[in-house]
Amino acid sequence: MVQLSRGALALAASILPQFVNGAGLNTAAVAKGQLYFGTATDNPELTDTSYVTQLSNTDDFGQLTPGNSQKWDTIEPSQNTFSYTKGDAIANLAEANGQKLRCHNLVWHSQLPSWVSSGTWTNATLLAAMKNHITNVVTHYKGRCYAWDVVNEALNEDGSYRESIWYTTIGPAYIPIAFATAAAADPDVKLYYNDYNIEYSGSKATGAQNIVKLIQSYGAKIDGVGLQAHFIVGSTPSQSAQASTMAGYTNLGVEVAITELDIRMTLPSTDALLAQQKTDYSNTVAACLATKGCVGVTIWDWTDKYSWVPNTFSGQGAACPWDENYAKKPAYTGILTALGGTAIATTTTTTRSSTSSTSTTTSGSTATGVAQHWAQCGGSGWTGATTCVSGYTCTYFNDYYSQCL
Numbered sequence: 260m261v262q263l264s265r266g267a268l269a270l271a272a273s274i275l276p277q278f279v280n281g282a283g284l285n286t287a288a289v290a291k292g293q294l295y296f297g298t299a300t301d302n303p304e305l306t307d308t309s310y311v312t313q314l315s316n317t318d319d320f321g322q323l324t325p326g327n328s329q330k331w332d333t334i335e336p337s338q339n340t341f342s343y344t345k346g347d348a349i350a351n352l353a354e355a356n357g358q359k360l361r362c363h364n365l366v367w368h369s370q371l372p373s374w375v376s377s378g379t380w381t382n383a384t385l386l387a388a389m390k391n392h393i394t395n396v397v398t399h400y401k402g403r404c405y406a407w408d409v410v411n412e413a414l415n416e417d418g419s420y421r422e423s424i425w426y427t428t429i430g431p432a433y434i435p436i437a438f439a440t441a442a443a444a445d446p447d448v449k450l451y452y453n454d455y456n457i458e459y460s461g462s463k464a465t466g467a468q469n470i471v472k473l474i475q476s477y478g479a480k481i482d483g484v485g486l487q488a489h490f491i492v493g494s495t496p497s498q499s500a501q502a503s504t505m506a507g508y509t510n511l512g513v514e515v516a517i518t519e520l521d522i523r524m525t526l527p528s529t530d531a532l533l534a535q536q537k538t539d540y541s542n543t544v545a546a547c548l549a550t551k552g553c554v555g556v557t558i559w560d561w562t563d564k565y566s567w568v569p570n571t572f573s574g575q576g577a578a579c580p581w582d583e584n585y586a587k588k589p590a591y592t593g594i595l596t597a598l599g600g601t602a603i604a605t606t607t608t609t610t611r612s613s614t615s616s617t618s619t620t621t622s623g624s625t626a627t628g629v630a631q632h633w634a635q636c637g638g639s640g641w642t643g644a645t646t647c648v649s650g651y652t653c654t655y656f657n658d659y660y661s662q663c664l
């Protein structure tokens with residue numbers, strides 16, 4: 260039998276965590292010093308026992324995010340009436356599994372009940388309603404969330420403020436006030452600004468940096484920036500571009516996290532698209548790993564069966580690391596190897612095309628945003644006003660999303 264010296268054992272111990280044999284995504288991420296690898300989930304899926312078994316597998320998932328059940332329209336559907344049943348179901352599951360909870364979200368322009376979005380407000384009355392909501396919700400979940408996405412998607416593509424009801428009624432101060440209110444209700448929870456298209460440099464990323472500075476200038480607490488990372492296969496920013504953008508935030512003294520990662524494709528999927536998706540997932544996870552202050556990665560559900568993508572982006576899908584039959588795709592191996600884990604056999608099953616929603620297109624002329632990524636057509640909801648850079652068309656998906664394609 261070979262005897263290892265104490266020095267050799269110490270060397271082996273220092274090397275071993277770099278390469279995690281047989282580990283899942285969360286185990287590998289934690290071995291690399293991250294806090295978690297996690298996934299979003301939603302209440303309707305929790306009746307599927309096979310789904311819940313994998314969702315609860317802490318080798319792969321050390322963190323859950325409720326995809327819908329903590330949004331304003333679910334929690335406060337009428338003024339001052341709070342309903343926590345759905346949010347609690349996911350919080351309880353995470354707790355029972357020993358998984359962290361990212362709480363999502365407090366102030367957003369979308370998924371608002373009509374009493375908010377169509378109410379008649381003054382600065383004072385809307386501020387009071389916003390503070391009441393934040394205080395109630397954050398107090399209810401006090402001590403249970405790792406982080407709250409306090410303000411979601413406050414920016415237009417050019418880095419200016421989105422003309423949401425919050426901005427048009429209260430002005431930019433709604434942002435620091437929201438953060439200060441959340442901090443008062445739970446001083447220990449991490450408070451995040453969360454947005455999309457802030458994963459690569461440009462006006463919108465600069466806008467997100469300015470939001471961090473704005474909150475700090477008010478003397479309010481902000482702990483992190485959430486990079487949603489709803490990407491497209493083959494158009495995902497490079498690892499170095501993502502890492503350098505993340506550093507732009509961490510240099511301001513906040514942490515970052517990838518909060519809603521999925522990488523969609525035009526269906527049907529092919530072996531070539533799945534191979535590119537593997538590379539894109541790998542680069543994104545590697546960027547987080549390479550960034551001091553990037554605490555973890557959350558995918559926006561783990562299986563194509565329950566992904567939001569086909570319902571939102573007509574003709575697109577196959578965005579998750581597991582397919583509709585819960586088989587691991589090449590993307591899974593891409594993530595795992597980026598995290599230092601051992602490659603495993605995966606499926607390359609292609610995904611049927613989706614016809615779940617209709618899309619209409621409109622062309623524009625004055626450009627904002629990055630062509631291959633999302634653009635907001637008309638800001639808060641569709642107005643048909645937006646425009647894309649030459650060669651791209653503004654495509655309407657639904658009242659929440661539109662994109663230059």
Ligand SMILES: O[C@@H]1[C@@H](O)[C@H](O[C@@H]2CO[C@@H](O[C@@H]3CO[C@@H](O)[C@H](O)[C@H]3O)[C@H](O)[C@H]2O)OC[C@H]1O
Pocket residue numbers: 326327411487489519567
């Ligand atoms: O009919 C609605 C349905 O459209 C809604 O879909 C959800 C929309 O939000 C999705 O999450 C967001 C995706 O990207 C970022 O913009 C946000 O930060 C996320 O919150 C969610 O996954 C979809 O299920 O769900 C409710 C239905 O009534």
